[in-house]
Amino acid sequence: MTETTTAYSNELDIRSLGKRYANTQIEGGELQVLQDIDLHVPAGRFVSIVGASGCGKSTLLRLVLGLDGQYEGRILLDGRPIEGTGPERGIVFQDHRLFPWLTVEQNIAVGLRNAPFTPAQKRELVAEHVALVGLQGFEKSWPHQISGGMAQRVAIARGLVNRPRVLLLDEPFGALDALTRSRLQNELQRIWQKERITMLLVTHDVEEAVFLGDQVVVMQPNPGRIRRIVDVDLPHPRNRSDPRFIHLRDDVLSDFLDVDADASPAALPASPAVPGRLQLAW
Amino acid sequence: MSGPRTASPSLDRAELAALQPLRPADGSRWRGLVLPIAAVFLWWALSRLDLVNSALLVSPGKVAATAWDQIATGRLWRALAASLAREATGFLIGTAAGLVLGALLGLSALANRIVGPSFNTFKQISLFAWIPLISVWFGLGDVAKVVFLSLAALVPVVVNTCDGIRTAPPALLEVARVYGYTRWQTVTEVILPAALPSIFTGVYLALIYSWLATIGAEYLLVAGRGIGNTLVEGSEHFQMDLVIFGMVVIGLVGWLMNALARRLERRLSRFR
Numbered sequence: 001m002t003e004t005t006t007a008y009s010n011e012l013d014i015r016s017l018g019k020r021y022a023n024t025q026i027e028g029g030e031l032q033v034l035q036d037i038d039l040h041v042p043a044g045r046f047v048s049i050v051g052a053s054g055c056g057k058s059t060l061l062r063l064v065l066g067l068d069g070q071y072e073g074r075i076l077l078d079g080r081p082i083e084g085t086g087p088e089r090g091i092v093f094q095d096h097r098l099f100p101w102l103t104v105e106q107n108i109a110v111g112l113r114n115a116p117f118t119p120a121q122k123r124e125l126v127a128e129h130v131a132l133v134g135l136q137g138f139e140k141s142w143p144h145q146i147s148g149g150m151a152q153r154v155a156i157a158r159g160l161v162n163r164p165r166v167l168l169l170d171e172p173f174g175a176l177d178a179l180t181r182s183r184l185q186n187e188l189q190r191i192w193q194k195e196r197i198t199m200l201l202v203t204h205d206v207e208e209a210v211f212l213g214d215q216v217v218v219m220q221p222n223p224g225r226i227r228r229i230v231d232v233d234l235p236h237p238r239n240r241s242d243p244r245f246i247h248l249r250d251d252v253l254s255d256f257l258d259v260d261a262d263a264s265p266a267a268l269p270a271s272p273a274v275p276g277r278l279q280l281a282w
Numbered sequence: 283m284s285g286p287r288t289a290s291p292s293l294d295r296a297e298l299a300a301l302q303p304l305r306p307a308d309g310s311r312w313r314g315l316v317l318p319i320a321a322v323f324l325w326w327a328l329s330r331l332d333l334v335n336s337a338l339l340v341s342p343g344k345v346a347a348t349a350w351d352q353i354a355t356g357r358l359w360r361a362l363a364a365s366l367a368r369e370a371t372g373f374l375i376g377t378a379a380g381l382v383l384g385a386l387l388g389l390s391a392l393a394n395r396i397v398g399p400s401f402n403t404f405k406q407i408s409l410f411a412w413i414p415l416i417s418v419w420f421g422l423g424d425v426a427k428v429v430f431l432s433l434a435a436l437v438p439v440v441v442n443t444c445d446g447i448r449t450a451p452p453a454l455l456e457v458a459r460v461y462g463y464t465r466w467q468t469v470t471e472v473i474l475p476a477a478l479p480s481i482f483t484g485v486y487l488a489l490i491y492s493w494l495a496t497i498g499a500e501y502l503l504v505a506g507r508g509i510g511n512t513l514v515e516g517s518e519h520f521q522m523d524l525v526i527f528g529m530v531v532i533g534l535v536g537w538l539m540n541a542l543a544r545r546l547e548r549r550l551s552r553f554r
Binding site for chain 1: 453464467
């Protein structure tokens with residue numbers, strides 16, 4: 001099959017990705033968390049993955065990040081299979097995971113710990129990224145002194161500071177209040193427009209997914225599969241009141257609002273009303 | 283304000299100010315002294331009015347006189363110096379050994395499997411149960427006392443160090459993995475700082491236990507001199523003034539150590 005040259009080359013190539021966990025409660029002994037995931041992320045694009053809890057989207061990110069090496073299928077970055085974690089893939093977790101014993105700028109510098117830069121270059125990169133996320137004046141603050149939104153901004157700076165090719169974001173705004181979430185979505189869009197780093201965002205918020213992404217990958221659970229991929233062809237910065245935006249958002253939302261006939265829970269046995277045998281959780 | 287930036291630092295500075303804890307009004311500090319002062323006054327009144335047998339409850343005046351005598355003749359300082367020297371030695375040896383052993387048990391699963399069960403059994407032995415063995419092996423003098431104090435300091439340090447290391451947050455360890463930290467970097471830059479509060483608790487407990495053990499050691503391993511010996515001497519010769527004086531000194535030293543340790547902890551935990 002010939003491939004026509006597109007404007008973007010594929011940065012991240014996920015082919016037939018699958019992940020299973022051993023689980024004694026399922027017949028067959030294995031729980032299929034992800035199945036046949038085929039995803040091609042062009043360089044410099046923003047791809048949102050949206051799905052309800054349990055559809056394996058966070059697992060997908062962890063596999064791409066390299067924290068887990070056991071899976072079926074292939075994950076290729078710029079044509080080469082990934083091996084463990086690496087500086088070309090950054091991440092922002094849902095909890096900020098800042099080191100409490102380091103200041104804001106030291107936390108950002110954690111991203112550069114093993115990077116091949118001189119100390120002077122590192123200082124400059126850190127300062128650049130403090131400015132990028134709008135935290136000038138807070139470089140010497142401790143994590144416990146700043147708000148949740150600010151801490152998450154530090155986490156974003158840390159994820160970007162060593163210039164990864166792909167930034168993974170695992171529900172980065174899930175732990176924040178609605179107002180801060182809105183603000184940070186705008187921030188992230190601004191940062192992406194400026195830096196144009198490939199970003200892969202996982203969220204359960206459909207509006208966030210459509211607001212930020214060029215493509216929205218809709219996933220469904222049991223087992224985790226891609227239901228469909230929706231292209232978002234709206235200009236940046238996005239306008240939440242734009243009728244086209246609202247239409248697209250409602251279109252994606254409709255996937256979640258009607259009761260799914262094919263999201264069958266047949267994989268899990270019906271649990272009896274009275275447990276056959278008491279079992280301690282630990 | 284220029285530019286399309288939606289971040290507004292002024293709002294965040296207000297948040298920041300709201301997070302600073304308020305300082306208590308100064309008067310409250312002195313309220314803590316009301317009870318002790320009242321107690322001393324009651325004591326003085328009881329002895330003045332001769333309501334209690336003066337052999338059992340000596341007057342504050344007599345205690346003060348004895349105190350002055352002990353201080354002036356230098357006996358207090360000699361006794362205190364001897365006790366503190368032993369305590370410092372035992373504390374340092376026990377803490378150093380404890381840090382090493384605790385780190386080993388915390389970081390190495392293999393060491394934990396081999397040494398762990400033995401240590402867990404060992405630490406169950408009540409501290410003072412070691413006295414007979416120590417007195418037979420090391421006599422009743424300074425060496426025996428230092429051994430005893432080292433034991434007292436060792437156990438809390440090992441337990442807390444090991445515990446602190448093993449409960450380093452896995453979320454932060456994952457961050458270290460993501461950024462390619464080597465094993466050594468992970469241990470020194472993530473695990474140890476995360477374990478520091480726990481380690482400090484262990485050292486703090488070691489300080490307290492070794493001070494308690496110092497006094498106990500002087501009761502039970504009676505050769506030599508120290509503040510505990512002063513107390514024993516006083517009780518044997520029925521000099522209650524000496525006994526009370528000794529107790530006050532011991533209490534004051536304990537309180538001082540506590541305050542020192544607290545000050546140090548606050549300095550090291552600025553980020554909390």
